[in-house]
Amino acid sequence: MQFLVNVIDDGQAQAAGRTESGTQAEMDAVDAFNTRLGDAVVLAAGVSAPADATVVDARSxxxxxxPGPIVAADEYVAGFWVMDLPDAETALRVAAEASVACNRKIELRPIL
Incomplete structure (x- = not known):
């Protein structure tokens, strides 16, 4: 099963006064986490701040x-992983480990 594991910024970037919110220690912990998970990590990336977003609608x-995000919110996705894991129980365990590694809340969602 594949899971989307979102890293939630709930004020860290603003408090740090910069777009990216991770400290060097947090980035090092995430790198070690990624290495330990190996091939289970399909894709991992940071995402720029919501102010950098552009909403595009060409349906008509x-x-x-x-310019700007679709929804203004105090919390937003600051990064993500796509992980290939055996089941939801494992995904919950790995999400908890991800939360510790990046020092952020995590949103876990199965990919359909």
Whole structure:
């Protein structure tokens, strides 16, 4: 089964006064976590701040773009993993380990 594991920034970037919120120690812990998981990590990446987003809607045949995020919120996805794990129980355990490694809340979602 594949899972989307979202890293949630709930103020760390703003508190640090920069776009990325991870400290060097947190980034090192995430690198070690990724190495330990090996091939279970299909893809991992950080995501820029919501202010860098552009919403694109071309459903009407005309492309409309709006700068900024689709939803303004105090919490947002700051990074993610796509992981290939055997089952939901394992995914919950790994998500808890990810939360410790990156020092952030984690949102876990099965990929359909």
């Amino acid at each position: 045949g005309t492309t409309n773009t709006t």
